[in-house]
Amino acid sequence: MIFRICPCVLVLMLAVTAISxxxxxxxxxxxxxxxxxxxxxxxKLRATRRSSLERxxxxxxVSSLFPLQLPVQSNAETLASLTRNYxxxxxxxxxxxxxxxxVGSKIVRRLLKLGLNVKAVTLDGRDLGLGQLTGRYIxxxxxxxxxxxxxxxxxxxxxxxxxxxxxxxxxxxSKRGGDAKSVDFLGVSNVASACVSNTIPKLVLVSSGxxxxxxxxxxxxxxxxxxxxxxxLGENELRQIYSSxxxxxxxxxxxxxxxxxxxxxxxxxxxLISQGDIAxxxxxxxxxxxxxxxxxxxxxxNRATIEVFGNRGxxxxxxxxxxxxxxxxxxxxxxxxxxxxxxxxFDKGVIYTDVEMxxxxxxxxxxxxx
Ligand SMILES: NC(=O)c1ccc[n+]([C@@H]2O[C@H](COP(=O)([O-])OP(=O)(O)OC[C@H]3O[C@@H](n4cnc5c(N)ncnc54)[C@H](OP(=O)(O)O)[C@@H]3O)[C@@H](O)[C@H]2O)c1
Numbered sequence: 001m002i003f004r005i006c007p008c009v010l011v012l013m014l015a016v017t018a019i020s021x022x023x024x025x026x027x028x029x030x031x032x033x034x035x036x037x038x039x040x041x042x043x044k045l046r047a048t049r050r051s052s053l054e055r056x057x058x059x060x061x062v063s064s065l066f067p068l069q070l071p072v073q074s075n076a077e078t079l080a081s082l083t084r085n086y087x088x089x090x091x092x093x094x095x096x097x098x099x100x101x102x103v104g105s106k107i108v109r110r111l112l113k114l115g116l117n118v119k120a121v122t123l124d125g126r127d128l129g130l131g132q133l134t135g136r137y138i139x140x141x142x143x144x145x146x147x148x149x150x151x152x153x154x155x156x157x158x159x160x161x162x163x164x165x166x167x168x169x170x171x172x173x174s175k176r177g178g179d180a181k182s183v184d185f186l187g188v189s190n191v192a193s194a195c196v197s198n199t200i201p202k203l204v205l206v207s208s209g210x211x212x213x214x215x216x217x218x219x220x221x222x223x224x225x226x227x228x229x230x231x232x233l234g235e236n237e238l239r240q241i242y243s244s245x246x247x248x249x250x251x252x253x254x255x256x257x258x259x260x261x262x263x264x265x266x267x268x269x270x271x272l273i274s275q276g277d278i279a280x281x282x283x284x285x286x287x288x289x290x291x292x293x294x295x296x297x298x299x300x301x302n303r304a305t306i307e308v309f310g311n312r313g314x315x316x317x318x319x320x321x322x323x324x325x326x327x328x329x330x331x332x333x334x335x336x337x338x339x340x341x342x343x344x345x346f347d348k349g350v351i352y353t354d355v356e357m358x359x360x361x362x363x364x365x366x367x368x369x370x
Contacts, residue, residue: 097121130144167203188235239255254295
């Protein structure tokens with residue numbers, strides 16, 4: 001027993017040290033000087049660390065006392081167990097809405113590469129040529145089906161998500177598909193309602209960084225049909241649907257807010273993740289596809305909203321013009337390693353749920369009108 005307890009104590013000490021140094025870890029990549037904290041902020045940050053301690057230290061102790069029950073997995077094993085969680089099958093695929101888009105098609109490729117069954121939903125159900133993938137993305141055409149689905153049509157959304165193992169929403173306003181109000185707001189609302197009515201285990205929404213920040217690059221982007229306003233309204237509606245519906249209690253969602261897109265290849269080593277809409281920067285569409293699929297597979301990110309950026313030398317800036325709550329927000333930036341690709345990506349830092357974020361008062365109060 002002593003041999004079990006000693007490593008346990010050591011691991012616990014390491015965990016405590018890691019948690020108490022979360023501040024220095026979380027600001028990796030930024031050189032923004034720390035401003036003094038108000039007593040309220042300090043209290044909230046302490047409470048946050050306490051709850052992190054409870055969430056991290058207890059599993060650490062349990063896992064070191066019972067090493068056989070919780071074995072350390074290799075990346076290949078982790079990935080295999082992650083994909084097993086979804087048990088996708090031809091009758092229960094991962095449904096990708098907006099599959100014909102530039103991010104959507106990359107997401108479909110990644111899912112197929114993982115061996116998952118995919119239903120690729122587009123406005124016309126067209127063949128996207130993704131079933132005959134070669135080279136890096138060798139897959140079986142039987143794993144992929146194409147379906148028609150317009151997010152403006154709730155009945156159609158109920159049909160396309162029926163029996164899905166998970167749903168990814170990466171559609172957005174287009175000439176054929178409708179304006180931002182009908183796709184990015186009402187379309188998201190339809191899909192969230194359909195997922196809850198059909199008890200779909202997880203919905204991942206690709207939204208956008210900066211949606212709560214009218215004083216960032218937001219203004220320019222928002223000139224295109226108020227797209228940023230409608231994306232935020234869509235997010236809010238999704239959160240509301242999940243929080244107000246008792247049958248949604250066991251269902252999960254993740255909202256991903258990427259920085260501005262580039263067509264660079266995927267980052268080799270790490271990405272930056274923030275919460276609270278606190279930073280701005282670029283990210284490649286390939287990395288957005290990676291994070292979306294990882295968020296879908298990971299059990300560690302649930303009912304949460306995250307921003308994500310590439311990590312190529314100084315491309316990310318804090319939104320320092322936002323004076324209020326800035327200091328608390330800096331605590332929420334994490335550099336996340338992509339070691340082993342999908343395996344353990346979200347396991348290293350703490351991703352707070354939307355409810356936890358609201359309790360810590362680090363959520364913007366910006367509320368656009370529909
Ligand atoms: N561009 C950026 O810098 C940036 C930054 C952050 C976040 N984002 C967001 O990231 C997401 C993915 O971006 P992307 O570049 O992949 O966009 P994209 O290439 O324009 O793809 C959007 C897809 O949505 C589909 N769509 C439109 N209306 C629809 C409807 N009513 N029902 C079903 N599907 C519909 C479109 O289909 P059709 O092709 O058939 O019209 C299109 O394939 C979008 O939400 C975008 O706003 C973009």
